[in-house]
Amino acid sequence: MLIMAVLSSLLCSAPRLFTPSRFRFWDLVVCRRITWLSVSVQRCYTSDSSNSAVDHLSSGLEKYKDLQKYFNRRLKATYRKFSNIPDQSVIFGRHHVYFIEEDGIYRMDQRQREPVPEQVLNLGQVSEQEEKAGFINEVGNLRIQWTVQRIRLSPQEKHLATTLKNSYRGELRCVLVRLGKRNRSVDPPHVIFTLDKVFSFEWATDEVLYYTTLEGLRCSRVFCLDLTSSASRITSVYEETHPDVFVEVALSRDRQILSINSNSRTSSEVLIIDRTTSHLKPFLVQPRQLDLLYHVEHWRKCLIILANTGPGQEYQVVQAPLSEPSMVSWVPLFVPGSGTTVKDMDVVGNHCVLVARTPAGELVLIGVPLTHPKESYTVQLPSWACAIQTKKPDMAAQRNVLEFSISSPVHFPIPCSLNPEDGLLLSGTEDGSSRENQSNYTTTRLEACSQDGTLVPVTLFHSGPVEVLSLAPLLVHVYGAYGRDLSMEFCPEKRFLLEQGWALAYCHIRGGGERGLSWQRQARMDSKQRGVEDLEACLRHLFSLGVSCPPLTALTACSAGAVPVGALCNRHPHMMRAVTLQAPFLDVLETMEDPSLPLTLEDREEWGDPVGNPKHRLTISSYCPLHNITPQRYPSFLLTAYNCDARVPLAGVLKYTEQLKNAIHTHLTMKPKSECEPAPNVVLNIQPGANHLGPEDFEQMLEEEALTLAFLYTELGLDPPRPPRKRRR
Numbered sequence: 001m002l003i004m005a006v007l008s009s010l011l012c013s014a015p016r017l018f019t020p021s022r023f024r025f026w027d028l029v030v031c032r033r034i035t036w037l038s039v040s041v042q043r044c045y046t047s048d049s050s051n052s053a054v055d056h057l058s059s060g061l062e063k064y065k066d067l068q069k070y071f072n073r074r075l076k077a078t079y080r081k082f083s084n085i086p087d088q089s090v091i092f093g094r095h096h097v098y099f100i101e102e103d104g105i106y107r108m109d110q111r112q113r114e115p116v117p118e119q120v121l122n123l124g125q126v127s128e129q130e131e132k133a134g135f136i137n138e139v140g141n142l143r144i145q146w147t148v149q150r151i152r153l154s155p156q157e158k159h160l161a162t163t164l165k166n167s168y169r170g171e172l173r174c175v176l177v178r179l180g181k182r183n184r185s186v187d188p189p190h191v192i193f194t195l196d197k198v199f200s201f202e203w204a205t206d207e208v209l210y211y212t213t214l215e216g217l218r219c220s221r222v223f224c225l226d227l228t229s230s231a232s233r234i235t236s237v238y239e240e241t242h243p244d245v246f247v248e249v250a251l252s253r254d255r256q257i258l259s260i261n262s263n264s265r266t267s268s269e270v271l272i273i274d275r276t277t278s279h280l281k282p283f284l285v286q287p288r289q290l291d292l293l294y295h296v297e298h299w300r301k302c303l304i305i306l307a308n309t310g311p312g313q314e315y316q317v318v319q320a321p322l323s324e325p326s327m328v329s330w331v332p333l334f335v336p337g338s339g340t341t342v343k344d345m346d347v348v349g350n351h352c353v354l355v356a357r358t359p360a361g362e363l364v365l366i367g368v369p370l371t372h373p374k375e376s377y378t379v380q381l382p383s384w385a386c387a388i389q390t391k392k393p394d395m396a397a398q399r400n401v402l403e404f405s406i407s408s409p410v411h412f413p414i415p416c417s418l419n420p421e422d423g424l425l426l427s428g429t430e431d432g433s434s435r436e437n438q439s440n441y442t443t444t445r446l447e448a449c450s451q452d453g454t455l456v457p458v459t460l461f462h463s464g465p466v467e468v469l470s471l472a473p474l475l476v477h478v479y480g481a482y483g484r485d486l487s488m489e490f491c492p493e494k495r496f497l498l499e500q501g502w503a504l505a506y507c508h509i510r511g512g513g514e515r516g517l518s519w520q521r522q523a524r525m526d527s528k529q530r531g532v533e534d535l536e537a538c539l540r541h542l543f544s545l546g547v548s549c550p551p552l553t554a555l556t557a558c559s560a561g562a563v564p565v566g567a568l569c570n571r572h573p574h575m576m577r578a579v580t581l582q583a584p585f586l587d588v589l590e591t592m593e594d595p596s597l598p599l600t601l602e603d604r605e606e607w608g609d610p611v612g613n614p615k616h617r618l619t620i621s622s623y624c625p626l627h628n629i630t631p632q633r634y635p636s637f638l639l640t641a642y643n644c645d646a647r648v649p650l651a652g653v654l655k656y657t658e659q660l661k662n663a664i665h666t667h668l669t670m671k672p673k674s675e676c677e678p679a680p681n682v683v684l685n686i687q688p689g690a691n692h693l694g695p696e697d698f699e700q701m702l703e704e705e706a707l708t709l710a711f712l713y714t715e716l717g718l719d720p721p722r723p724p725r726k727r728r729r
Helices: 002-011 062-081 123-132 492-499 517-521 529-544 559-571 588-592 600-607 614-623 650-669 698-715
Strands: 096-101 104-109 118-122 146-153 159-166 172-178 190-196 198-203 208-215 218-226 233-239 246-251 257-263 268-274 294-299 302-307 316-321 331-334 341-348 351-357 363-369 377-380 387-390 402-408 411-419 424-427 442-449 455-462 474-478 503-507 553-558 578-582 636-642 682-687
Touching: 062 492, 062 698, 096 146, 118 123, 118 159, 118 172, 123 146, 146 198, 159 198, 172 198, 172 208, 190 208, 198 246, 208 246, 233 257, 257 294, 268 294, 294 341, 302 341, 316 341, 331 351, 331 363, 341 387, 442 529, 455 492, 455 529, 474 529, 474 559, 492 503, 492 698, 503 529, 529 559, 529 614, 553 559, 553 698, 559 578, 578 698, 588 600, 588 614, 636 650, 636 698, 650 682, 682 698
Parallel strands: 218 246, 474 503, 474 553, 553 578, 578 636, 636 682
Antiparallel strands: 096 104, 104 118, 146 159, 159 172, 172 190, 198 208, 208 218, 218 233, 246 257, 257 268, 294 302, 302 316, 316 331, 341 351, 351 363, 363 377, 387 402, 402 411, 411 424, 442 455, 455 503
């Protein structure tokens, strides 16, 4: 799917498409040691508190340790309960099926009656190469582990290429393996080539691989590796000079076109290579122009293009001949109805299939027959569906069927398939549900009126009617940046909370992409504070409906989602009791002032340029979480950061923590002894590695989640949930 690939490139690290499933935790044998650092405010300050008390660093995590161990056990049981989530990492070749285990990549020959697994790549050998190179892990001589990120098979299954991610440094490495018959007991897997810092890659032929390299969080160059001669040859194919542009290579669904996609946050430029020709020369589709975003697919010597040339600069589908692909040849095929926003596009057989969101916020599929585009139709998905994950077709897969899964934060993923020819949707069960999804859980879609009159969507998950939620603890999720939708895929931790009586709210504030490209444009640069106003409106609306109350409310966010949360805590700290932030972006002003940081230049399209534009500086200064901390009663904070995270510098998180701690102390010391109140906890949890999106190691992830639950239950004053009693026979 096109847009999702672009967003993963611009906003995140390498897509975690083929990492070992977090749900198969009992198979994982690697467990990294965790390094903790905590900063805790004294529980009670009076006017005669000494300065030494301000600087006192106590083990703020110690108070949560016992409860953390308890939740660790409960979460393991929860993950075991949902361990049969469909495995998206299995790849079907022409004659073999490929799968990932913790020690490497394996395949089995489907032509054999009793196929025996054959190891294609041993990850232990890659780790041994690191050790021989003399690398010493900064966290205690731990053995470096590699996890599989992406796998690509060459057209005739002659070679396999895979990218591996270093578990600690976050570095990427591409390993090429020659496939074929060999004596398994004598011949090891045949690694023929290794490439460092590879991000995206695709085979043009069995001997030619195109790939991009990641330098300082930016991909700007495309290379071609030619294996046809005895001496392999690497040539440079493309280099992007704009500092705010990210480059990746992709393959069309029918495997006929290889595209070089150069995308910034506000413009696109695509070069394509026709794999059916012998020269493999890239040619340009449409030159870059400001505010033009487009993505290409291939169908019958034509390009099917998703471009923001529709009404209101939203996405529509256009068509152009492969021989004349520029914008002057674009012919509109499909324009979505008013309020319906296209989230993704695929070409399946003779149909264009769109993933779209209706004005009510529900996900639907729209089928557009490419031979008769006026005969488009809509396929309804279950009302609870909030996330869709499309499976990339395998070599042996049905080309005319779209396979995907649907889920929500609390609904188990359901595998589905759509035959666009008849519009028939098939799912794991007849009604798109499962035994796990048929529990008494409700998905309620609300709208909160923001300060300027804009209606902001809120998705609420709960059990029982809304009217009985006044005493329910509430966990509020938010992001609101880069035009990216709030992540709403299935998460066992969220299901666990729902089972314990929590209500879960997802606030789709402006700056995100839930209501199209304009939803982001309304809250970027000079208008960024609108996201903060939207979040405040969502909370007030929930409270007005009788959903929970401030003393039982916690906010959670990651990365750029920390900006509206931190800003709201500065303005209205009484609206919540606790906050959990992961890899939080909190120092917007100083980060955007420093062009030497990896993402500053491209991020100025989102946050503005405080150096060259005084108006931008004034706006950022008005909401920046770090620069608006004042002495007052704040909620408790749990901040999780990673010491090698290049996207969010650790220095900003440390500075925020210290200033927040000082502000709380100042507020409490100004009160007379008779009004002494318990101080909120400010806990900073620093972990090793560059895992901006969270740890990939299951045990480390489980430790983080268990700590979060222990923190929430403690700070909201909740009793730990009792484990379910075993039924007697």
